[in-house]
Amino acid sequence: MEKACRDCHKMVESGKAMCTCGSNSMSTDWSGYVMIIDAKESEIAKKLEIKKAGKYALKVR
Numbered sequence: 001m002e003k004a005c006r007d008c009h010k011m012v013e014s015g016k017a018m019c020t021c022g023s024n025s026m027s028t029d030w031s032g033y034v035m036i037i038d039a040k041e042s043e044i045a046k047k048l049e050i051k052k053a054g055k056y057a058l059k060v061r
Protein backbone atom coordinates (compact mmCIF):
# COMPACT_ATOMS: atom_id res chain seq x y z
CA MET A 1 0.00 0.00 0.00
CA GLU A 2 1.39 3.36 -0.95
CA LYS A 3 1.68 6.08 1.61
CA ALA A 4 1.08 9.78 1.22
CA CYS A 5 3.14 12.51 2.84
CA ARG A 6 1.14 14.59 5.33
CA ASP A 7 3.22 17.67 4.61
CA CYS A 8 3.30 17.86 0.81
CA HIS A 9 0.74 15.14 -0.15
CA LYS A 10 3.24 13.36 -2.40
CA MET A 11 2.79 9.62 -2.81
CA VAL A 12 5.72 7.72 -1.30
CA GLU A 13 6.68 4.17 -2.30
CA SER A 14 5.93 1.63 0.41
CA GLY A 15 9.59 0.74 1.03
CA LYS A 16 10.67 4.31 1.66
CA ALA A 17 10.72 5.85 5.12
CA MET A 18 11.05 9.43 4.01
CA CYS A 19 9.39 11.71 1.50
CA THR A 20 11.43 13.70 -1.01
CA CYS A 21 10.42 16.87 0.90
CA GLY A 22 12.30 15.56 3.94
CA SER A 23 9.23 14.69 5.99
CA ASN A 24 8.76 11.28 7.57
CA SER A 25 5.15 11.98 8.50
CA MET A 26 3.18 9.68 6.22
CA SER A 27 -0.27 8.19 6.16
CA THR A 28 -1.91 5.22 4.46
CA ASP A 29 -5.25 6.94 5.06
CA TRP A 30 -5.54 9.00 1.90
CA SER A 31 -8.04 9.25 -0.92
CA GLY A 32 -7.75 10.06 -4.59
CA TYR A 33 -4.60 11.07 -6.38
CA VAL A 34 -3.46 13.24 -9.23
CA MET A 35 -0.49 13.06 -11.55
CA ILE A 36 1.10 16.47 -11.85
CA ILE A 37 3.13 16.74 -15.06
CA ASP A 38 3.75 20.48 -15.07
CA ALA A 39 3.18 22.08 -11.69
CA LYS A 40 3.33 25.60 -13.11
CA GLU A 41 0.56 24.98 -15.63
CA SER A 42 -1.73 22.91 -13.42
CA GLU A 43 -4.69 24.45 -11.59
CA ILE A 44 -4.82 21.46 -9.23
CA ALA A 45 -1.15 21.93 -8.40
CA LYS A 46 -1.79 25.57 -7.50
CA LYS A 47 -4.73 24.59 -5.34
CA LEU A 48 -2.71 21.97 -3.47
CA GLU A 49 0.41 24.19 -3.44
CA ILE A 50 2.40 21.58 -5.37
CA LYS A 51 5.61 22.84 -6.89
CA LYS A 52 7.13 19.70 -8.36
CA ALA A 53 5.85 17.11 -10.81
CA GLY A 54 4.78 13.76 -9.41
CA LYS A 55 1.91 11.76 -8.00
CA TYR A 56 -0.01 13.39 -5.16
CA ALA A 57 -2.87 12.39 -2.91
CA LEU A 58 -5.87 14.73 -2.87
CA LYS A 59 -6.75 14.09 0.76
CA VAL A 60 -4.44 12.87 3.51
CA ARG A 61 -5.68 12.23 7.02
Ligand SMILES: [Zn+2]
Binds near residue numbers: 005006010019022023
Ligand atom coordinates in the same frame (compact mmCIF):
# COMPACT_ATOMS: atom_id res chain seq x y z
ZN1 LIG B 1 6.46 15.33 1.48
